[in-house]
Amino acid sequence: xxxxxxxxxxxxxxxxxxxxxxxxxxxxxxxxxxxxxxxxxxxxxxxxxxxxxxxxxxxxxxxxxxxxxxxxxxxxxxxxxxxxxxxxxxxxxxxxxxxxxxxxxxxxxxxxxxxxxxxxxxxxxxxxxxxxxxxxxxxxxxxxxxxxxxxxxxxxxxxxxxxxxxxxxxxxxxxxxxxxxxxxxxxxxxxxxxxxxxxxxxxxxxxxxxxxxxxxxxxxxxxxxxxxxxxxxxxxxxxxxxxxxxxxxxxxxxxxxxxxxxxxxxxxxxxxxxxxxxxxxxxxxxxxxxxxxxxxxxxxxxxxxxxxxxxxxxxxxxxxxxxxxxxxxxxxxxxxxxxxxxxxxxxxxxxxxxxxxxxxxxxxxxxxxxxxxxxxxxxxxxxxxxxxxxxxxxxxxxxxxxxxxxxxxxxxxxxxxxxxxxxxxxxxxxxxxxxxxxxxxxxxxxxxxxxxxxx
Ligand code: PLP
Numbered sequence: 001x002x003x004x005x006x007x008x009x010x011x012x013x014x015x016x017x018x019x020x021x022x023x024x025x026x027x028x029x030x031x032x033x034x035x036x037x038x039x040x041x042x043x044x045x046x047x048x049x050x051x052x053x054x055x056x057x058x059x060x061x062x063x064x065x066x067x068x069x070x071x072x073x074x075x076x077x078x079x080x081x082x083x084x085x086x087x088x089x090x091x092x093x094x095x096x097x098x099x100x101x102x103x104x105x106x107x108x109x110x111x112x113x114x115x116x117x118x119x120x121x122x123x124x125x126x127x128x129x130x131x132x133x134x135x136x137x138x139x140x141x142x143x144x145x146x147x148x149x150x151x152x153x154x155x156x157x158x159x160x161x162x163x164x165x166x167x168x169x170x171x172x173x174x175x176x177x178x179x180x181x182x183x184x185x186x187x188x189x190x191x192x193x194x195x196x197x198x199x200x201x202x203x204x205x206x207x208x209x210x211x212x213x214x215x216x217x218x219x220x221x222x223x224x225x226x227x228x229x230x231x232x233x234x235x236x237x238x239x240x241x242x243x244x245x246x247x248x249x250x251x252x253x254x255x256x257x258x259x260x261x262x263x264x265x266x267x268x269x270x271x272x273x274x275x276x277x278x279x280x281x282x283x284x285x286x287x288x289x290x291x292x293x294x295x296x297x298x299x300x301x302x303x304x305x306x307x308x309x310x311x312x313x314x315x316x317x318x319x320x321x322x323x324x325x326x327x328x329x330x331x332x333x334x335x336x337x338x339x340x341x342x343x344x345x346x347x348x349x350x351x352x353x354x355x356x357x358x359x360x361x362x363x364x365x366x367x368x369x370x371x372x373x374x375x376x377x378x379x380x381x382x383x384x385x386x387x388x389x390x391x392x393x394x395x396x397x398x399x400x401x402x403x404x405x406x407x408x409x410x411x412x413x414x415x416x417x418x419x420x421x422x423x424x425x426x427x428x429x430x431x432x433x434x435x436x437x438x439x440x441x442x443x444x445x446x447x448x449x450x451x452x453x454x455x
Contacts, residue, residue: 008048011036035419040067043432043439045419053414056431056443057421058385061233061265062291064433065345072295072341079337088118088331096336103343104302111275112283113304118336120329122264122290123157125301126227129260129286130161131325132309133225136258139320140312147181147218149211149226149257153189153235156227156262165227168235170424183218185210187232188240191378191390192398204241211251220255225285227260230276234265236426237380237388245280258285258309264301265386268292268346269433272356272384279383285309292346293339300335351433355384358435363387365444366429373451375401385435389427389447400425409450418446 016030024034036048043066045055058064065072079096086094101116108114117132119125130148137145150156152167163171164179167187172178186193188207190200197203215223230245232238252259261284266276270292273279277287285308290301313321329335345351363381366389370376377398381387391401391409410422420443421428431443 008036011048035414042066042068043435051414053446054418054431054435054439054442056418056429058430058432059296060291061270061386061430062296064268064270064292064351065295065342065349066432066434069295069297069342069345071345072297072338075337075341076297076334079334083333086333087328089326094331094333094336096333096340097331100302100336100339100343103340104304107343108275108287108304111277111287111304112306113287114307115305115310117303117305117323117326118331119290119301119303120299120327120332120335121157121301122262122288123159123162124327125264125288125290125303126156126162126165126260126262127159128303128325129227129262129288130165130225132286132303132305132323133258133260135321135323136309136312137224139316139318142221142256144222145224145256147183147223148179149183149185149214149218149223151187151228151232152184153187153232153238154184154227154229154262155232155234156229157264181222183214185214187235187238188244189232189236189238191380200241201243204244204247207240207244208247208251211248215251215255215257220257223255223257225258225260226252227262229262229264230266230280230282231271231383231386233386233430234423236390236423237386237428239380239383242280245277245282249282249284252285260284261287263287264290265430268342269352269355270384270386270430272352272359274352293342294335295338295342295345298332298335298338299329300332300339302339349434352384354435355433358431358433358437358440359384359387361437361440362429362443365440366447369444369448369451373455375405375451375454381429385429385431385433387429391425391427405454409447409454411450412453413446413450416446416449418443420447420450 012033020026037045038048039046044052046052104116148165150165154167156162156165164182167184188204195206261277263276267289271279277284285306287304294300366379370379375391376389377392378390393399393401413420
């Protein structure tokens, strides 16, 4: 088989017999063959049958600048010619990664972050943050601080550390036992929460009280870090009340607990701000990034570190601060070149501004759909281009909707011009940030057709 013979049935059959998909049942791909994507341009993807749709998934929350971002493609091609790989383990570095670290330092200066540790993706950035948090406390003489706190519904990737702080059973149960000493507090999820609180501000206060309670229960001196997404993404797009993240930051600071912002989705404009932390006016101790850092064109990530950490590590003279961690692809020159081009384009196009405007358009459109279709239990969004619809079979009981209905809805939306993502009971929208008004309207009308078909 070569890439030049894309016969649809042949590909579907061979897909099922020769590969397993992440986040899918391995026995499912013949009965429910995945869409075979063979091309893309702008914000549209094209499948093996020649059908073209707006990609309302944005690759996987990462193709922020669309599929035709020529400066990034050129940067990758040029760098492959000059230096396709070299490691930055102790003793060597490369010109691209140095320039990128400087650019990131400027980009994240308002977030109080001044050093980068490079990784090969989001899960790696999370793993790095969790490890460095423990090391930070060991270096400064509090070795008992080893535990982690996080939010239920949070998603932090799939390494054992990230899975342990994940707050969704789907990503945990099959792989237990996970890391000891990871504890979860309720998420500020207004539609469903243990307090039955529907007011976002009051709910934020209750969740903050639960955090204080858990810290007192565990003992502050045993906790290394709290990790959270500024807006929960994969868990169903859950934006907290504006008081929540600043409240978490204040509590963490007071108890000597590091705050790790997992911004694998939210950094680089997705929320309508340059970072999710900035969106809420918070300066975290560490920030995990990946995905849009290279527009999805190259696997890459960076953990950004605050001065508070930097000082402790760089001033250590005991040897404890030597970093026994890193990846073969940390600081990959091709990834660094891609990221440099992405940062330049993100700034040149001022993508957060467009994300905010198109995000409002989509959020209002979804609210419109909710006024017409009872299947929609909750509409979430309003902070840039990340939004979700939670479907229910009964608004009064909030009972789950039949999976077949949501799958059918997705199929009809696809036939009508938009690829949307289904995750549990949620339809999630995370399109490229360069979306136009007409593209956003196409997503909404495709969804409308989907709801009309299953209503
Ligand atoms: N953290 C968050 C918030 C994410 O959304 C993701 C992926 O969606 C990850 C971590 C893991 O990133 P990756 O899939 O690149 O390992």
